[in-house]
Amino acid sequence: MSIPVILDVDTGLDDACALLLAARHPDLDLRAVTCVAGNADVDQVVRNTLLVLAAAGRHDVAVARGASRPLLEPARAARHVHGEDGLGDLDHAALGLPAATGEVDQRHAVELLRDELLAAASSGERITLVPLAPLTNIALLLRTYPEVAKGLRRIVFMGGAAAVGNATAAAEFNIWHDPEAAAVVLDAARELEIPVTMYGLDVFYDVRVSRDEAVELLAVAAPATRLAGALVQAQCVKFGTPSATIGDAGAVCAVVDPAGLTTSPLAVHVELAGARTRGQTVVDRREWVGDLDHDPHGIPPTVVDVALAVDGDRWRRLWLDSVASK
Structure with missing residues (x-):
């Protein structure tokens, strides 16, 4: 049976890689996507998310707008990494991408999460929640509606690190953007006995796709596959590297193929x-x-399960096979 998942995103380049994987992998049942300020402002995040889902042909997935800023501080976008639009400033027309025509759910992201998780609990299901962004929405959810724990199998979040930082020498961007929210989520998860996996910078850069593989993806007619190639190529060009990380997509790989993660x-x-x-x-x-x-x-x-090592080649192939599938 497929694994029901919900992604919470601040859709930049690597979130888009994760969305494509979650939308197209046959073993995942993507129930909804919630959006939060982070890599870009929340309205741009919503637009980027709708664009990626449209490319994947997944107009059936509910998308909701969430928090526009951290709990205590102003939002601080990562345009220096993800471009002015948060998605690498790609030429959508040249890529042949469909328009982001999907509708935004009228519920706030926290309300959508509540409804999906309580519905799952009432039907005997449990959903895996995969936050790939600052944890603002998730902190608000767990403190406002702690009963949603009944519908949660676990939380697998991209954030933090055991050894390094990127936003600062000490802190990873998602946690640094809203540290209070991250602290609330860890505290609430302990109180509510929700298992948590932290997929952080210790493994984040270890699943990489080459520029040559990106060119191969770009040659495929399917919009989702072409977008996947463009996401990798944009990073290679920006950073002058022969390969690029799929970043946040690794947290989704951890749900599909946990044996690839230590x-x-x-x-x-x-x-x-x-x-x-x-x-x-x-x-x-x-x-x-x-x-x-x-x-x-x-x-x-x-106490959380902290990711310390990953089989990069195994997950690279998993991602490539998924985004290139028909």
Whole structure:
């Protein structure tokens, strides 16, 4: 049976790679997509999401607009990575992409998530929630409607890292963009006993598609396949590299093919106060903690499955096969 999933996105280049995979893989049942400010402003995120789903031929998937800014701070788009439109400023007409004609659900993203998860619970299902963006929508959901935990199988989110940062030397972009939301989600997941997997920067860059493979995808007539090639090519051109990461799509791969990922259950804390470390996911990897009287913080109370290694070639092929399928 297919796995029911909902994606929460801030659709930039790598979110688009993830959307194409979730929309086209036969083992996934994409129930809905919710949008939040992050890589671009939330209205642009909605437009980008509708464009990707239209290219994938998935007008049946509900799309809802969510939070337009983090819980406490202004939104800070990542145009330096994703372009002015958040999607690499691609020439849609030249790619032969269909117009983003899908309608936006009139419910707020949090209400759509609530309705889908409670409906799943009432029918005996459980949905895997895959946030690929700042966790603002998910924090609002879990604190406002904690009963949705009954319809959640687990949360697999792209964010954080055990060792590195990108928005800052310490913090990954999604967590840095709204660290309070990330802290709320981890705390709520512990209270509600929701299993969580953190797919962070430690593995994010390890699933890569070559520029030559992008050219092959661009030669295919199917709009979704051409878009997939354009997404990879845009990154290769922008960063001057022979290959590009599929980024957020790895979190979707983790749902489809968990055997390709190595994780470890580790205590995680989101740093909120550090002048240079705000937004860092502090992952406690101590093998022996001994007497913690010397440590005023102790061990963070929330334990999640932290991604530490990935079979990049295996997931590269999974993504290519999915986006190139008819």
